[in-house]
Amino acid sequence: MQSIHIKEVILHHTKVSLIAPFTTSFGTMEQKDVCLVEVVDDTGVSGWGETVTSNEPYYNEETTATTVYMLKEFLIPRMLKKEISHPNEVHDMLSFVRRNNIAKAAIETAIWDVFAKKNHTSIAKLLGGSQTEIAVGKSIGIQDTPAKLVEKVREFVDEGFKKIKVKIKPGADIAYLKAVRDAFPTIPLMADANSAYTLKDIDHLKELDSLNLMMIEQPLSHDDIVDHRILQKELTTPVCLDESVHSLDDARKAIELGSCKIINIKIGRVGGLYEAKRIHDLCMEHDIPVWCGGMLETGIGRAHNIQLTTLKNFTIPGDTAPSAHYWKEDIVTPEIVMNHGIIQVPSGDGIGYEVDRDKLSKVLISSERITEVDTTHPIPSA
Structure with a gap:
C-alpha cells in the first residue's frame, strides 16, 4: 500500500444546531461547537475527522475548546511532515499524551480517511469489515412524561428503527420504561443512565428486570468498573459499559471482572479506529x-x-441514525439515509461520503491552516 506524507492540517471551526433539543441526565443540548479536522497529504488528498465533544465537560473531561488546544499544541505537531505507512501507527505516535482520546480520535480518523482514499479503498476494508448494511437504533432523550415518551417511541418504531434506546435518570425511569413496554411488548428496548445511579439504587434498578430490556447502559459512575460488577451480579438485565471503557485494557479488566455483558464502542471515547477495532x-x-x-x-x-x-x-x-434526525442540513453528500432501519454501507473510498464545502460554509465560523511544526512545547520522540 502507498504510504502518506502529511503536508498540512486544517481546523474548521463550526457551530451546528440540533433540529430539537436533546436531553440526558447531564442536561439539554440545543447546539454544539464542532471542530472538523481536515488532514491533507503531499499529493493533495484530504481526509476528515471531527471532535465529537460537547461544549461542556459533562460526558467526559474534554470539551471542543480543549480538544482544539490539544490538537494545535501537541497532536498536530507530532503528525505534520510525517510519513505514515499505515494508520495503525498513529495510536502509538500519539501515546505520549495521556487520555484526551476525543482529540486523538479527531486526527487519527482523518488520517485513516486520507490513507484509505490514497489507496483507493474504504476504511471498512482496511479494518477488515465485511457487513454491507448496518441496522440502526434510535436514541431518545428524556421526555416530560411517560405518555410523551410512548408517543416518541411510536414515531420511531413506525419509521423502522431496529432498537429503541431511552435516556433515564432518577424520577424518569421505571414508570417511563414500563409505559413503553406496555405499549410495545416485543420491541428491542434498552435504557441509558449516563452514570445517574449508585449501588444504593440496586433495589430500584432490579425493577428493570421485569421489563425484558436488552441492557441498561452505564448505570453507575462514569469511571467505574468494580461497582458495576456488583450490580451485574444482582441484575438479570445485562449491564452495558460506555463511559468507563477508554481502552483495550479497560475492556479487558471489565470482562475479566464480569462487570458487564455488553460494551458500547465509541470511536472518540477510545481514541480512534485502531483502538476501537482492538476492543x-x-x-x-x-x-x-x-x-x-x-x-x-x-x-x-x-x-x-x-x-x-x-x-x-x-x-x-447502533446509534447512527440518519442525518435528518439531528440536522436541518448535514455537511456530507450524499446525506446519510436509512430504509426501514437499515443503512447501506457506501462503496466509495475512505469514509464513503464527500464533504460538501458549500454546506460546510453555512455553519463555518473560521478555518485555521497549520503547515509548520510549532516548537512551543517539546514533543517527545516517537
Whole structure:
C-alpha cells in the first residue's frame, strides 16, 4: 500500500444546531461547537475527522475548546511532515499524551480517511469489515412524561428503527420504561443512565428486570468498573459499559471482572479506529457483543461509525441514525439515509461520503491552516 506524507492540517471551526433539543441526565443540548479536522497529504488528498465533544465537560473531561488546544499544541505537531505507512501507527505516535482520546480520535480518523482514499479503498476494508448494511437504533432523550415518551417511541418504531434506546435518570425511569413496554411488548428496548445511579439504587434498578430490556447502559459512575460488577451480579438485565471503557485494557479488566455483558464502542471515547477495532476483537473472543454509540456527530463522524460497524461483532443496532434526525442540513453528500432501519454501507473510498464545502460554509465560523511544526512545547520522540 502507498504510504502518506502529511503536508498540512486544517481546523474548521463550526457551530451546528440540533433540529430539537436533546436531553440526558447531564442536561439539554440545543447546539454544539464542532471542530472538523481536515488532514491533507503531499499529493493533495484530504481526509476528515471531527471532535465529537460537547461544549461542556459533562460526558467526559474534554470539551471542543480543549480538544482544539490539544490538537494545535501537541497532536498536530507530532503528525505534520510525517510519513505514515499505515494508520495503525498513529495510536502509538500519539501515546505520549495521556487520555484526551476525543482529540486523538479527531486526527487519527482523518488520517485513516486520507490513507484509505490514497489507496483507493474504504476504511471498512482496511479494518477488515465485511457487513454491507448496518441496522440502526434510535436514541431518545428524556421526555416530560411517560405518555410523551410512548408517543416518541411510536414515531420511531413506525419509521423502522431496529432498537429503541431511552435516556433515564432518577424520577424518569421505571414508570417511563414500563409505559413503553406496555405499549410495545416485543420491541428491542434498552435504557441509558449516563452514570445517574449508585449501588444504593440496586433495589430500584432490579425493577428493570421485569421489563425484558436488552441492557441498561452505564448505570453507575462514569469511571467505574468494580461497582458495576456488583450490580451485574444482582441484575438479570445485562449491564452495558460506555463511559468507563477508554481502552483495550479497560475492556479487558471489565470482562475479566464480569462487570458487564455488553460494551458500547465509541470511536472518540477510545481514541480512534485502531483502538476501537482492538476492543471489538477482544470482545468477540469473549462472546461479548458490541454496538456503536453516537455522540451527536455530523455526517463525518457518522460516516466513520458506519465504516467501523461493518466489523463482525457489531451485532446490536447502533446509534447512527440518519442525518435528518439531528440536522436541518448535514455537511456530507450524499446525506446519510436509512430504509426501514437499515443503512447501506457506501462503496466509495475512505469514509464513503464527500464533504460538501458549500454546506460546510453555512455553519463555518473560521478555518485555521497549520503547515509548520510549532516548537512551543517539546514533543517527545516517537
